[in-house]
Amino acid sequence: MIELDEIDHKLLRALAQDATQSAGALGRQFGLSQPATWRRIDRLEKAGIISGRELVLDAEKLGFGVTVFLGVKLATKGRVSLQDFERAVSAIPEVQTVEHVLGLYDYRLRVVARDLSDFERVLRRRIMTLPGAGDVEANVLLSEENLPGPLHHG
Known part of the structure; x- marks a missing residue:
């Protein structure tokens, strides 16, 4: 189990709301460089805390009401x-x-x-x-x- 700091928690919350955000955009939000943000996300993925960012289709818009x-x-x-x-x-x-x-x-x-x-x-x-x-x-x-x-x- 890896130790999570405050920035890790903020990153996770931001990704939970919108998983499509780039490392650069997230970094700007939390005062980190793009590579530093990418390394944190990579670490969270390798630890299994983030297990893929999935594409969610809107069933209603596809005709499934x-x-x-x-x-x-x-x-x-x-x-x-x-x-x-x-x-x-x-x-x-x-x-x-x-x-x-x-x-x-x-x-x-x-x-x-x-x-x-x-x-x-x-x-x-x-x-x-x-x-x-x-x-x-x-x-x-x-x-x-x-x-x-x-x-x-x-």
């Missing part, structure tokens, strides 16, 4: 391997994330669709036909706010 969180319980534990289910569900283009969770359901999926009838088609034809898919609970996303989490304070 509905996002649904789906809890899926596997029907026959043991008969279907988790890997088989994960491989099959990952091949569905409308499924954005697959999370193996502890609780009432075995998996939590984030699914995008054009509208509710499109979601129903994806659910019936693609998700309910998955190997081992059992009970399903759907929660339609009404609004979303991204928070920086524990980095926010300080």
Whole structure:
């Protein structure tokens, strides 16, 4: 575990808000040279604190107006391997994330669709036909706010 100073925390907060900022722009914000800022970011990446800066697409602008969180319980534990289910569900283009969770359901999926009838088609034809898919609970996303989490304070 590496020691983080105040500037590291400020850099992380700034990158959490906008990961596309250049080392030069971040350096100017915190009174560091571009190479010094780049070295800090590189150190945070090598330590695994920053694990890649991803491209986030706006599903709504791409024509996907509905996002649904789906809890899926596997029907026959043991008969279907988790890997088989994960491989099959990952091949569905409308499924954005697959999370193996502890609780009432075995998996939590984030699914995008054009509208509710499109979601129903994806659910019936693609998700309910998955190997081992059992009970399903759907929660339609009404609004979303991204928070920086524990980095926010300080």
